Amino acid sequence: MQIRVLSGADVRTAVDMPAAIESMRDAFAALSAGKATVPVRLPLELEKGVSLFMPAHLHDSGAAGAKVVSVHPGNAERGLPVIHAAVLVLDAETGRVVALMDGTWLTALRTGAVGGLAADLLARSDATTVALFGAGVQARTQLEAVRCVRPVADVRVVSATGASAEALVAELREGPDPLRAEVVSDPNEAVEGADVVIAATSSSTPVFSGARIEEGTHVTGVGSFTTEMREVDAELIRRARVIVDQREAILEEAGDIVGPIRDGVVDESVMAAEIGEILLGRAEGRTDPRQITFFKSVGNAVQDISVAARVLEVAERDGLGTVVEF
Numbered sequence: 001m002q003i004r005v006l007s008g009a010d011v012r013t014a015v016d017m018p019a020a021i022e023s024m025r026d027a028f029a030a031l032s033a034g035k036a037t038v039p040v041r042l043p044l045e046l047e048k049g050v051s052l053f054m055p056a057h058l059h060d061s062g063a064a065g066a067k068v069v070s071v072h073p074g075n076a077e078r079g080l081p082v083i084h085a086a087v088l089v090l091d092a093e094t095g096r097v098v099a100l101m102d103g104t105w106l107t108a109l110r111t112g113a114v115g116g117l118a119a120d121l122l123a124r125s126d127a128t129t130v131a132l133f134g135a136g137v138q139a140r141t142q143l144e145a146v147r148c149v150r151p152v153a154d155v156r157v158v159s160a161t162g163a164s165a166e167a168l169v170a171e172l173r174e175g176p177d178p179l180r181a182e183v184v185s186d187p188n189e190a191v192e193g194a195d196v197v198i199a200a201t202s203s204s205t206p207v208f209s210g211a212r213i214e215e216g217t218h219v220t221g222v223g224s225f226t227t228e229m230r231e232v233d234a235e236l237i238r239r240a241r242v243i244v245d246q247r248e249a250i251l252e253e254a255g256d257i258v259g260p261i262r263d264g265v266v267d268e269s270v271m272a273a274e275i276g277e278i279l280l281g282r283a284e285g286r287t288d289p290r291q292i293t294f295f296k297s298v299g300n301a302v303q304d305i306s307v308a309a310r311v312l313e314v315a316e317r318d319g320l321g322t323v324v325e326f
Contacts, residue, residue: 001096001097001325001326002323002324002325002326003097003098003099003100003323003324003326004098004099004100004312004315004316004321004322004323005099005100005101005321005322005323005324006099006100006101006311006312006315006320006321007101007102007321008102008104008105008106010101010102010311010315010320010321011102011105011106011109011311012105013314013318013320014310014311014314014315014318014320015109015307015310015311015314017109017112017113017116017141017144017145017148018148019310020109020110020112020113020145020307020310021113021116021117021120021145021148021149023110023113023303023306023307023310024110024113024114024116024117024303024306025117025279026058026061026306027058027300027302027303027305027306028114028117028274028275028276028279028300028302029276029279029280030058030059030060030276030302030306031245031246031274031276031300032246032274032275032276032277032280032282033276033280035058035059035060036056036057036058036059036302037056037057037059038055038056038057038246038300038301038302039055040248040249040252041053041054041249041299041301042054046072048074049070049071049072049073049074049075050070050071051068051069051070051071052067052068052069052070052071053066053067053068054066054067054068054069054299054300054301054304055301056300056301056302056304056305057092057305058302058305058306058309061306061309062092062093063089063092063305063306063308063309064090064091064092064305065087065088065089065090065304065305065308065309066087066088066090066301066305067085067086067087067088067103067106067107067301067304067305068085068086068088068103069083069084069085069103069107070083070084070085071083071202071225072084073202076136076161081104081137082136082202083104083108083137083138084104085102085103085104085106085107086100086101086102086103087099087100087101087102087103087106087304087305087308088100089101089305089308089309089312097326098312099308099312099315099321101308101311101312101321103304103308106304106307106308106311107299107304108137108138108140108141109307110303110304110306110307111138111141111142111222111297111299111303112138112140112141112142112143112144112145113141113145113303113307114222114245114275114297114303115141115142115145115146115198115200115220115222115295115297116142116144116145116146116149117145117149117275118218118220118243118275118295118297119145119146119149119150119196119218119220120149120150121243121275121278121279121285121286122218122243122285122286122293122295123146123149123150123195123196123218123286123293124216124218124286124289125150126151126195127150127151127152127195127196127218128150128151128152128153128154128195129152129153129154129155129156129193129194129195129196130143130146130154130155130156130194130195130196130197130198131156131158131190131191131194131196131197131198131208132155132157132158132198132200133158133159133187133190133198133199133201133207133208133231134158134159134198134199134200134201134223135159135161135164135165135167135168136164136200138200138222138223139157139159139168139198139200139201140168142198142200142220142222143155143198146196146198147177150195150196152179152196153179153180154179154180154181155169155172155179155180155181155182156181156182156183156184156189156190156194157169157181157182157183157184158183158184158185158187158190158207158208159183159201160201160203162183165183166183168181169181169182169183187207187208187209188208188209188212190208191208191209191212191213191214191217192212192214193214194214194217195216195217195218196217196218196219196220197213197217197218197219197220198219198220198222199219199220199221199222199223199224199231199232200222200223201223201231202223203223203224203229203231204224204228204229204230204255205230206230206231206232206233207231207232208232209233209235210232210233210234210235210236210237210238210239210240211235211239213236213239213240213292214292215290215291215292216289216290216291216292217292217293218286218292218293218294218295219232219236219240219292219293219294219295220294220295220297221256221294221295221296221297222297222299224254224255224256224298225253225254225298225299226253226255227252227253227254227255227258227259228255229255229256230255230259231256232256232294234259234260234263234265234266236292236294237256237257237260237265237266237270237294238260238265238266239292240291240292240293240294241272241286241291241292241293241294242257242270242271242272242294242296243271243272243273243274243275243278243285243294243296244257244271244273244274244275244295244296244297245274245275245296245297245298245299245300246274246276246300247268247271247274249298249300250271250296250298251268253298254296254298256296257270257271257296273285275295
């Protein structure tokens with residue numbers, strides 16, 4: 001049996017952010033249309049983190065496979081990525097393993113891409129100012145994706161790790177397409193006048209006050225992934241039109257929404273739509289320019305397998321990676 005092995009560099013070469021955003025359109029439309037099989041991911045608790053096992057099959061495209069992703073917050077102190085991942089791609093007809101690829105960059109890419117898709121569907125068309133909570137890889141890809149769909153000009157970075165925030169701001173100011181960027185220590189100051197607010201942290205408690213979010217703002221939350229974690233507070237959930245990646249997964253894993261439901265602040269109907277339902281024309285996104293919108297994603301294996309299938313297609317065409325006998 002031959003398997004194509006693809007490094008993180010191969011993945012970067014094969015798929016850029018605009019292509020990843022298009023993959024998210026296909027993936028979430030399939031998910032909400034019932035044309036994808038996606039078991040709720042299985043967590044394996046480890047001593048200092050958690051490993052998640054995430055299989056998926058997209059029926060129409062035939063893409064199939066599984067990702068194993070480990071989240072170890074303490075890795076940052078060791079100079080290691082917080083997230084490590086690998087993706088196994090299967091031939092849906094035979095079940096044969098056809099590819100193994102690095103999933104660490106793929107995870108950051110697809111998470112950023114769905115945030116970009118959400119901004120494209122929900123943020124006001126004139127959105128230019130972003131408040132970014134977090135300065136790690138996930139935060140960077142979220143910002144990159146929003147820049148693909150909106151004319152971002154100003155970025156305010158809030159991070160518990162000051163050095164990473166300073167480094168990101170320097171990159172944004174000096175890059176090929178420079179932005180006005182600054183490190184902001186006060187969360188309230190950061191969200192004041194922001195058109196888009198992004199929470200991409202490992203915090204277990206809200207990183208800003210939902211009461212301070214102004215009318216017309218779009219908020220994306222991607223950092224929390226357990227029912228005990230909350231990056232945003234109940235006040236934001238109460239005030240916003242809430243769009244999610246998948247209702248079932250949200251109720252299993254998203255403390256941002258499960259917490260307010262459990263506390264009696266809202267009920268399950270607070271989830272106005274899945275993002276795939278908007279793509280399919282079954283639900284509306286933003287319904288008023290003054291409306292606050294909130295997109296919550298806990299991550300879904302359709303994202304990984306959809307992007308992985310596109311990576312493999314390009315890799316086979318361009319000869320990327322290494323084909324090994326197994």
